[in-house]
Amino acid sequence: MMTMGDRLRELRLRGHYSQEEVARQIGITRSAYSHYEINNRQPVYETLMKLATLFGVSLDYIIGGEQSKRESATLTPETIEIIRLLSSMDQDKRRASIDRMMAAIKQVD
Numbered sequence: 001m002m003t004m005g006d007r008l009r010e011l012r013l014r015g016h017y018s019q020e021e022v023a024r025q026i027g028i029t030r031s032a033y034s035h036y037e038i039n040n041r042q043p044v045y046e047t048l049m050k051l052a053t054l055f056g057v058s059l060d061y062i063i064g065g066e067q068s069k070r071e072s073a074t075l076t077p078e079t080i081e082i083i084r085l086l087s088s089m090d091q092d093k094r095r096a097s098i099d100r101m102m103a104a105i106k107q108v109d
Contacts, residue, residue, distance in 0.1 A: 004063055005039040011055040011062075012037075016105045026050040 002010070012022055023033040026047060035041040043051065052059045086094050 001064065003039050004042070005037045007062055007064065008051065009037045011051075011057065015055060016102075016108075022051075022054065025054050 012019065017025075019033050019037070020030045023030040026033075027050070028047065032041070036043050048059055048062060052062055055062075086097060089097065
């Protein structure tokens with residue numbers, strides 16, 4: 001069974017985030033976040049909620065439950081706009097746009 005730290009690391013890597021980026025997004029230090037990934041510390045409830053929202057998963061999934069990942073119910077205006085734009089494209093343009101976004105994200109890391 002995966003630990004909470006394992007899940008946080010997996011989610012961070014899947015999202016192409018650095019530890020610094022995750023920490024900044026949720027309002028903690030990189031050092032504090034790194035302790036969560038290596039299971040030296042447990043985040044408080046508010047931090048867990050921020051992590052679940054950032055990664056788009058349930059709180060249950062982060063803490064080790066078997067509930068499958070789900071899209072976060074809270075979407076930013078930017079995310080909604082991206083979804084709207086992608087939905088309006090034909091399949092080829094949508095795939096090309098997603099590929100370009102993924103390449104841009106990888107360059108930032």
